[in-house]
Amino acid sequence: MVSEIEAYIIDKVKEKRKEKGFSQIALSQKLGLSDSFISHVESSTRRAKYNLNHLNQIAIILECSPKDFWPENGL
Secondary structure: OOOHHHHHHHHHHHHHHHHOOOOHHHHHHHHOOOOOHHHHHHOOOOOOOOOHHHHHHHHHHOOOOHHHHOOOOOO
16 A cells, blocks of 8 residues: 555656656666566556655656655645
8 A cells, every 4th residue: 555645756757747748668668677666666556666765766857856756735
């Protein structure tokens, strides 16, 4: 089960990933992780989650700020 903030961040990363034209596999490979990592994070039935290092690396890859994945105010 993911928390409200985790779901928000996962959705924002997914939105930005699609906007930039990256597949789940392509982003996983750019991160140097298993091909299925992003799909596991984005799946509601898996327990994989992003950590702060993942979010920083994803921001670099997607050419955005890590702040783009967080809500303006706490949830």
